[in-house]
Amino acid sequence: METPDRKQAELVARQEAAHLTAQGVRAVALTWVDNAGITRVKVVPTARLAAAARRGVGMSPVFDVYLVDDSSTTSTHIGGPDGDLRLFPDLDRLTPLAAQPGLAWAPVDRYEQGGAPYPACQRQFARRMTERAAAHGLRLRMGFETEWTVARTDGAELRYPTEGPAYGMTRVVDLSDYLVEVCDALAAQQLEVLQIHPEYSPGQFEVSVAADGPVGAADTAVLVRETVRAVSVRHGMTALFAPVIEAGSVGNGAHLHLSLWEGEHNLCRGGDGPYGMTKLGESFLAGVLEELPALLALGAPSVASYLRLAPSRWAGAFQCWGPENREAALRFIPGAPDDPEGANAEVKCFDAAANPYLVTGGVIAAGLAGIDAGLSLPAPVSGDPALVGGADRLPDSLTGALEHFERSALLREALGDPLFDAVAAVRRAEAELFAGAAPQAIADATRGRY
Numbered sequence: 001m002e003t004p005d006r007k008q009a010e011l012v013a014r015q016e017a018a019h020l021t022a023q024g025v026r027a028v029a030l031t032w033v034d035n036a037g038i039t040r041v042k043v044v045p046t047a048r049l050a051a052a053a054r055r056g057v058g059m060s061p062v063f064d065v066y067l068v069d070d071s072s073t074t075s076t077h078i079g080g081p082d083g084d085l086r087l088f089p090d091l092d093r094l095t096p097l098a099a100q101p102g103l104a105w106a107p108v109d110r111y112e113q114g115g116a117p118y119p120a121c122q123r124q125f126a127r128r129m130t131e132r133a134a135a136h137g138l139r140l141r142m143g144f145e146t147e148w149t150v151a152r153t154d155g156a157e158l159r160y161p162t163e164g165p166a167y168g169m170t171r172v173v174d175l176s177d178y179l180v181e182v183c184d185a186l187a188a189q190q191l192e193v194l195q196i197h198p199e200y201s202p203g204q205f206e207v208s209v210a211a212d213g214p215v216g217a218a219d220t221a222v223l224v225r226e227t228v229r230a231v232s233v234r235h236g237m238t239a240l241f242a243p244v245i246e247a248g249s250v251g252n253g254a255h256l257h258l259s260l261w262e263g264e265h266n267l268c269r270g271g272d273g274p275y276g277m278t279k280l281g282e283s284f285l286a287g288v289l290e291e292l293p294a295l296l297a298l299g300a301p302s303v304a305s306y307l308r309l310a311p312s313r314w315a316g317a318f319q320c321w322g323p324e325n326r327e328a329a330l331r332f333i334p335g336a337p338d339d340p341e342g343a344n345a346e347v348k349c350f351d352a353a354a355n356p357y358l359v360t361g362g363v364i365a366a367g368l369a370g371i372d373a374g375l376s377l378p379a380p381v382s383g384d385p386a387l388v389g390g391a392d393r394l395p396d397s398l399t400g401a402l403e404h405f406e407r408s409a410l411l412r413e414a415l416g417d418p419l420f421d422a423v424a425a426v427r428r429a430e431a432e433l434f435a436g437a438a439p440q441a442i443a444d445a446t447r448g449r450y
């Protein structure tokens, strides 16, 4: 990776800060996502943005071993009170926040104080994997779907602001001002909304936005979530992104859509593989499919994730693929013949407790390994595997996923030891944190955290 030109960044930041100030933006929220899936932040006054671009903003590395409840663990390389890192804003993503007037946002890359890239920086991991794909002559388009549950909290009680049926127009009528404001805020932040709709569970909605590169898609996942949260607050409501709100019912996923490109050619179509995939496209998806049990430790990282990841809930609990199969962990979408962008694959088993940068990077690493090994996809599955069989169940607990992760030489190599060991330590500690807890107690403890 190129060494950033901090002097140049400082100049750009000075100009950007002047624009922001003219628009009434008084501070900038600098975010990154930790290994527990929580977006952490430092906020700087707009007048300090240039200084932040030149020298970074301090933050302890200990957050890399924080858990969902804000307690912490330790790992081989990271943990304890010592040390500091520098957060550098990515000025290309600097965005005034439509639902938080006076505030702008930018994601950060984390560096060591001496200027070296911090080896456990999740965003730089996603960028390294993007560059690894580029070295294969490939690029990826990715996009996360955002599902959430909107509620009013009355002490410990949750009340849903609409009682309309699943996917029902009643919900849109009940909350039309709110939903339009979500769309307006996203559009004002240069995000192209593709669709927004009520989902299955009480108070549950989904929004999807246009695809981007792997790092951009992860940044966008953060921005979409925080925007939905902010609009919800303005309407006296809380947006809950946790994998499960009510134990035993359909939860919130964060499905990852992806397509693989060589130049202007979408490798998910126009080939002679299954459903028109090219051989490279097929091998990439076969690599992802094969690694899914270990990838779950990145994409379904919470104890609560496994309360959601159950059969027959469209969460993708089986390690199989199928064309337009919503019960397969990997759903293939052939797309319309006249839409070159349309063909893509959707990894359904992931949720929003995940750090999206770890997800995009981990999926690329697995897909490229599939290409290197020349893998082919097994036979597709149609119908619900819980009823028709023909597919293995993915791990049904965080501990089960962690066992696969810890055995994955592929993910250890891709993440590098410091990041890999910190992720494993956080997963282990969260499994211990909730050992023996009843499903609804786990849901209650995590529902407002992500």
Ligand code: GLU
Pocket (backbone or CB within 6 Å): 147, 199, 250, 251, 252, 253, 254, 308, 313, 314, 315, 316, 326, 348
């Ligand atoms: N809410 C489901 C999940 O947990 C997904 C529903 C859908 O396919 O959109 O992933």
Ligand code: MG
Pocket (backbone or CB within 6 Å): 145, 147, 199, 206
């Ligand atoms: Mg959905």
